[in-house]
Amino acid sequence: MKKLEARHFAFLGLFLVVTLTMLLNIKLDMKASPYTQALYNYIEFLPEGSTLIVSFDHEASSLPEIRPIATAVLRHAFRKKHKLIGVSLLAEGTLIGYRLMRETAGEHGAEYGTDYVYLGFRPQYIAAILAMGESIEKTYPQDYLGNPYGQFELLKGVQNYDDIAAVVSIADGSLTTHWIEYGQARYGVRVVGAVTAAMVTTYDPYLASGQMYAMMGGLRGAAEYEKLIGKDGGGARGMLAQSSAHIYVILLIVLGNIAYFSSRRTKGSG
Amino acid sequence: MEMGTIIAGILTLAILSFLYRDNPIYKMAEYLLIGVSIGYVLVITWTNTLMSLLFVPLFAGSDLWLIIPLILGLLMWARFHKNIASLSRIPIGFMIGSGAGVAIPAMLYGRTLRQLSASVTPLVDSSGVPNISGIVVIAGLLTTLSYFYFSREHKGHFGRLAKVGTxxxxxxxxxxxGYTVMSRMSTFIGRMEFLLTDFLRLAN
Structure with missing residues (x-):
């Protein structure tokens, strides 16, 4: 059996912190940040029935973080009776996006073809974004299920970005940047982001410059959004665990530094 | 319990076993992930793209121009044969040329010009109050750029400026x-929620 090292105890501690706090099932009182509030306000005050493209620009590995983020935004959009067109610019996000849309649509009684359509995946994201600026139908002659584009009530009259209120990019990487640089800059379509926490600092400059209209970031953003829409989900459930895990990591950093400096002093005096 | 939940639960535990040490169960789960991911991408690309955008319209005769991208695509495979490998340069050249043509102006505009104009804001607002965040942004921009200016030695005033940039x-x-730690924690919490709620059913 392998000898246990310090890192094993660090992992074990994290496992216990997260498990115990999740079993306690206590919900933290969240206050929405200006970022999350701006995204909420945008979707809330869009005229009913506005058409949004929801782009699932993420891989399967980020699903635990993406799921609460996407679910919160989709619930809000369906509740406001906006028309949603789902696309995916990363192959791995294709089925996840379809299932998330179908699940949240089911909660709100939204019908496929009338309230939402899922067009699926296109490779070469830059080419796909540019092509949709010319013609969404030519880029997606069929939906994800193989039905012709013209068959859907929702898509009648949707030619390109001129007929879209905004693109909601649900991303775990830099794909939202391409929506901004090609969709927003060239065709003027409004881009809003719902991204993982790791990507927040990447998109901050775009938010500050106005190239991105609004953004929600990470599990915390999801928890804030859930509070705004009044429906708890994975974000609210995970916030106590998240906060406790962060305190635990800070404690480990402090302890590590104390150990490091005391060992250095011991070596110095020796 | 659904079969999918059981498989997902076992695979999650298999991946987490790496935290103890590298082991065959972890390796199996890792290889499975890679294999399934590649297989899924291939199937999605074939059904969602090649069939619907290329083969069906081409062979139905509705868009014969599609023969051009088909030929360019086939030429890519030429690189696997020594005698005709040079033919693959045609589609590669096409891709690099068109890619650069599309990307350069977009990146110059989106990442440089728009960001530059957003960085330079009035340092004092209309009522004479200093715009603190604007001053900090400009100070950060100039000092950080100084740090990346390597044509002059980082000494004296310039050195101090570059030091502020660091x-x-x-x-x-x-x-x-900090945000990355938060993101990874969220991923871990998401999986723990799945294990505790759906797989082990210890929490609601």
Whole structure:
């Protein structure tokens, strides 16, 4: 059996912190940040029935973080009776996006073809974004299920970005940047982001410059959004665990530094 | 319990077993992930793209121009045969040329010009109150750029300016690291929620 090292105890501690706090099932009182509030306000005050493209620009590995983020935004959009067109610019996000849309649509009684359509995946994201600026139908002659584009009530009259209120990019990487640089800059379509926490600092400059209209970031953003829409989900459930895990990591950093400096002093005096 | 939940639960535990040490169960789960991912991408690309955008319209005769991208695509495979490998340069050249043509102006505009114009804001507002955040942004921009200016030795006043730039860089790295830790924790919490709620059914 392998000898246990310090890192094993660090992992074990994290496992216990997260498990115990999740079993306690206590919900933290969240206050929405200006970022999350701006995204909420945008979707809330869009005229009913506005058409949004929801782009699932993420891989399967980020699903635990993406799921609460996407679910919160989709619930809000369906509740406001906006028309949603789902696309995916990363192959791995294709089925996840379809299932998330179908699940949240089911909660709100939204019908496929009338309230939402899922067009699926296109490779070469830059080419796909540019092509949709010319013609969404030519880029997606069929939906994800193989039905012709013209068959859907929702898509009648949707030619390109001129007929879209905004693109909601649900991303775990830099794909939202391409929506901004090609969709927003060239065709003027409004881009809003719902991204993982790791990507927040990447998109901050775009938010500050106005190239991105609004953004929600990470599990915390999801928890804030859930509070705004009044429906708890994975974000609210995970916030106590998240906060406790962060305190635990800070404690480990402090302890590590104390150990490091005391060992250095011991070596110095020796 | 659904079969999918059981498989997902076992695979999650298999991946987490790496935290103890590298082991065959972890390796199996890792290889399975890679294999399934590649297989899925291939199937999606074939059904969602090649069939619907190329083969069906081409062979139905509705868009014969599609023969051009088909030929370019086939030429890519020429690189696997020594005698005709040079033919693959045609589609590669096409891709690099068109890719650069599309990307350069977009990146110059989106990442440089728009960001530059957003960085330079009035340092004092209309009522005469200093715009603190604007001043900090400009100070950060100039000092960080100084740090990346390598044609002059970082000594004297210029060296001190570059040193301030490193301070802004460290703040950025710290923030990014903090957000990344938060993101990874969220992923772990998401999987733990799945294990405790759906797989082990210990929590609601």
């Amino acid at each position: 301070f802004f860089l460290m703040v950025f790295f710290g923030t990014t690291f």
